[in-house]
Amino acid sequence: MKKSCLVLSVLAASSLSAMAQSSVQMYGIVDGGVRYTTNNGADKSSRLVQVVGGGMSQSRLGINVNEDLGGGMRTLVNLETRINSDTGAAAGNPDFWRQAWVGLQSTDFGRITIGRQYNILFDAYTSTFASFKYSTYIDAFKPELGMSLGSRQDNMVKYMAEWEGLRLELQVSAGEGVTAATTNGKTVGGLLRYATGPLAVVGAIQKLDDAAGKSVTASLLGVGYTDGPLYLNAGWAKNSIDTGFNSTLNAGLLAGISPLAAPSNPAAAGGPAAVLAKDRTMYSFGGTYQLTTEWNLGAQYWHAKQAGLLSTMDGSADLFAFVADYAFSKRTDAYAEFDHSKIKGNLAFSNGASSRSGFMVGLRHRF
Structure with a gap:
C-alpha cells in the first residue's frame, strides 16, 4: 500500500511538473480614436469625421501557447483575431484568424512555424526600421505596409535561426486556393x-x-539606430511587377496609402483597378525621441513613386506623419496624430483630390 501511494505521489508530482512547463497566455490591444480627414468623400471639399477601431494599433485579441518539451525544444502556437473596437465586429473578414500557426523551436536548429502568419517583409519592417519606436506603425495611416505584399500569407512555412546578432528567415507558401487577395x-x-x-x-x-x-517581386533594405531616448x-523598398500580373492585386498593393491606386480621371482610365504599375518604389526616414518617462514624440516621412504600364499611370506621393504619445502606465497611453499626403503626376485620390490631411486623437490599452 505504501509503495502504491509512493508511485501515485511520484506520478502526480511528474504531472504537475509537466503542466508547469506549458503556458497559455491571452493578450490583446484595445485602441479607439476619433479621426478627422480632409478631401475624403465624393468630392474634394468633403470632410470625414469618424470613430476608428484602431488608431495607432489595430485592436486585437490573441492566444499564445508555449510548451517546454525538454532538451531545449518548445512547441509554439499563436491564434490572433482582429476586432474593430468602434463596432465590436471582427476586422478583416472572411479571415477571422489574422494569425493561426503552430511551430517547434529548438536551441539547436532554430524555429519552424506552419500556418497563416506575418511574412518576412513585415518582419523586416517591424523588427528593424519601424516608423515609431513605441508603436511600429500607425494603423490608420501606414504607407510602408503598402509595399509588403499584404503583410501576411496563408499556407506558409517559415524558418528562423539566430546566431548572436545575425538572424536568418526563410518563407515559402504553396499557393493552394490562390485568389486575387x-x-x-x-x-x-x-x-x-x-x-x-x-x-x-x-x-x-x-x-x-x-x-x-x-x-x-518585393525587396527592401532598412536600418534602425537607438541611442538612449533617441531612435532613428x-x-x-521596391515592388517589381510582371506585365499581366493580376490587375486587382496590382492596383491594391499600395492600398495602405491609396493615392497610387487611383487615377486622376477614373472614368477615362477605367477605375482604380486600371492603374497598373511596372514598379513602385518607396523611401522613408524618421525618428522618435522620448522626452520624459511619459512623453514620446515621433515623426516619419515617406516618398513613393510609381512607374505605370502607361505614362498616364505614372505618379508620386510625399507623405508625412507626426505623433505625440503620453503613457499613463506601461499598458495605457493616449496619442495625438497628424498626417498629410501630397500626390504629384498623373495620379490622385479617387475623388480627384491631390492632397489629404488627417488629425487623430485616441486611447490605447495593452494587456
Whole structure:
C-alpha cells in the first residue's frame, strides 16, 4: 500500500511538473480614436469625421501557447483575431484568424512555424526600421505596409535561426486556393538581419505569384539606430511587377496609402483597378525621441513613386506623419496624430483630390 501511494505521489508530482512547463497566455490591444480627414468623400471639399477601431494599433485579441518539451525544444502556437473596437465586429473578414500557426523551436536548429502568419517583409519592417519606436506603425495611416505584399500569407512555412546578432528567415507558401487577395498566393522569400549595439540593418526579398503564374517581386533594405531616448530609422523598398500580373492585386498593393491606386480621371482610365504599375518604389526616414518617462514624440516621412504600364499611370506621393504619445502606465497611453499626403503626376485620390490631411486623437490599452 505504501509503495502504491509512493508511485501515485511520484506520478502526480511528474504531472504537475509537466503542466508547469506549458503556458497559455491571452493578450490583446484595445485602441479607439476619433479621426478627422480632409478631401475624403465624393468630392474634394468633403470632410470625414469618424470613430476608428484602431488608431495607432489595430485592436486585437490573441492566444499564445508555449510548451517546454525538454532538451531545449518548445512547441509554439499563436491564434490572433482582429476586432474593430468602434463596432465590436471582427476586422478583416472572411479571415477571422489574422494569425493561426503552430511551430517547434529548438536551441539547436532554430524555429519552424506552419500556418497563416506575418511574412518576412513585415518582419523586416517591424523588427528593424519601424516608423515609431513605441508603436511600429500607425494603423490608420501606414504607407510602408503598402509595399509588403499584404503583410501576411496563408499556407506558409517559415524558418528562423539566430546566431548572436545575425538572424536568418526563410518563407515559402504553396499557393493552394490562390485568389486575387493579397494574403494568398505562392510565395518564396528570405530575410537577413544583423544587429550590434545600437545599430540594426536588414535586407529582404519576397516573390508572390498570382493564379496565372505572373509575379511581383518585393525587396527592401532598412536600418534602425537607438541611442538612449533617441531612435532613428531609414528604409528603401521596391515592388517589381510582371506585365499581366493580376490587375486587382496590382492596383491594391499600395492600398495602405491609396493615392497610387487611383487615377486622376477614373472614368477615362477605367477605375482604380486600371492603374497598373511596372514598379513602385518607396523611401522613408524618421525618428522618435522620448522626452520624459511619459512623453514620446515621433515623426516619419515617406516618398513613393510609381512607374505605370502607361505614362498616364505614372505618379508620386510625399507623405508625412507626426505623433505625440503620453503613457499613463506601461499598458495605457493616449496619442495625438497628424498626417498629410501630397500626390504629384498623373495620379490622385479617387475623388480627384491631390492632397489629404488627417488629425487623430485616441486611447490605447495593452494587456
